Amino acid sequence: MLNKEKFPIFQKNGVNISNEVSLVWSIANTLRGAYRADKYRDVIIPMFVLARLEAALKDTKEKVYETYKENPSTPKQVLESLSGYKYYNTSRFTLKNLLDDPDNIKTNFESYLYGYSERVQDILKSLKFYQEVENLAKSGRLYGVVKKFSELDLSPSTVDSIKMGYMFEDIIRRFSENEEAGSHYTPREVIGLMVNLLLAGANTDVFQDNKEVKILDMAAGTGGMLATSKSYIEQLNNKVNVRLFGQEVLAETYGIGKADMLIRQENSDNFVHSDTLKDADPFSQIKMNFVIANPPFGQSWGGRMLTMELKMLLEMTI
Structure with a gap:
């Protein structure tokens, strides 16, 4: 418990x-x-x-x-x-x-x-x-x-997977230059703080022994948030079954994230190459326990047409 x-x-x-x-x-x-x-x-x-x-x-x-x-x-x-x-x-x-x-x-x-x-x-x-x-x-x-x-x-x-994650991120940072780096990864220190804040207010019933906990990151990058979230939960209770789900739009970071899922023996089929804003939800039939993400605020999310679509959607929900 x-x-x-x-x-x-x-x-x-x-x-x-x-x-x-x-x-x-x-x-x-x-x-x-x-x-x-x-x-x-x-x-x-x-x-x-x-x-x-x-x-x-x-x-x-x-x-x-x-x-x-x-x-x-x-x-x-x-x-x-x-x-x-x-x-x-x-x-x-x-x-x-x-x-x-x-x-x-x-x-x-x-x-x-x-x-x-x-x-x-x-x-x-x-x-x-x-x-x-x-x-x-x-x-x-x-x-x-x-x-x-x-x-x-x-x-x-x-x-180990933690060190590998830092290596991936540092190599990407060096090759990406400042204007692109944020679209590939979020520093693990920031992720650690986010996960602490997310789980600190969670219902403790979620973390019962043998309970299945599903975590989604729909802007997953190389999967750092997912890996850190699982690590944190397993420190709280290593008898919890944590399942990870990720979506990533950039082909390169998707490839790295999927590779990391394979190495860590996660279900890599749950890490998909998908545009969260444009594509159909690949996990629509799955109820997630936690959703954590760092959207690429410094990047274009689809240009004028997508902005118009979002505006229309917002007007329909008001």
Whole structure:
């Protein structure tokens, strides 16, 4: 049962990510000359996501590959069970062993990418990464980028989800410049304060043992609010079943958020690529316990036509 006297208080970020982020930034510098600085992100962010996804599969990779090799018709549910995650990779390649054949790095790397299952394919397409592989190969940078990321240890046992969240956000901030950064993420310190305020006034019946608590963020970014909300509730009562739901309109941040959901073994199918103001509600049949969001106030929400639609809607409700 929940004990409000034991509410975790807002904590300042004490996570040190300087070494890891500096290493990623140094990888970006290897693209100099082949890419404009504002395009580094098109390579670095997808590769960072891939390195994280692969690292989580390290212990089960060989078993999945051998099973698929023996029977390519193996049901995806079996392969997911073997991998331990809701995704897998049936390719024989890893970022590390791709380096063994530099002359065929492009062909083998594409084989490696296509070996990922459907949920990861959705992420790669959202990040438009397949378009960049050709560019990297033509510029002679593909081998070097793969090599650098193969040396980056992003395994969940080394880098937990909280630290990974800070790393995602810092990398995005560096590549986005000031005018865009707020559309991608909200600092975890701010999220922590928001979650404290949201849950402090909640009915304690919501947090009973084995109770299912559903949380929605309809402007989810990379999913930081959802992850922090769940972490906070589990500190209050780790017997509560927390389900997370997110919507994100920007393809890049959607891809990162969905990848993070996969790594944390959440139901990534509940993290959808959707425009909250324009599209039909993907969760209309689900009653949420909490809704938390930081709408992109500094961004256009659809221009003049959408403004007129909102004005008409407001007039109808008055």
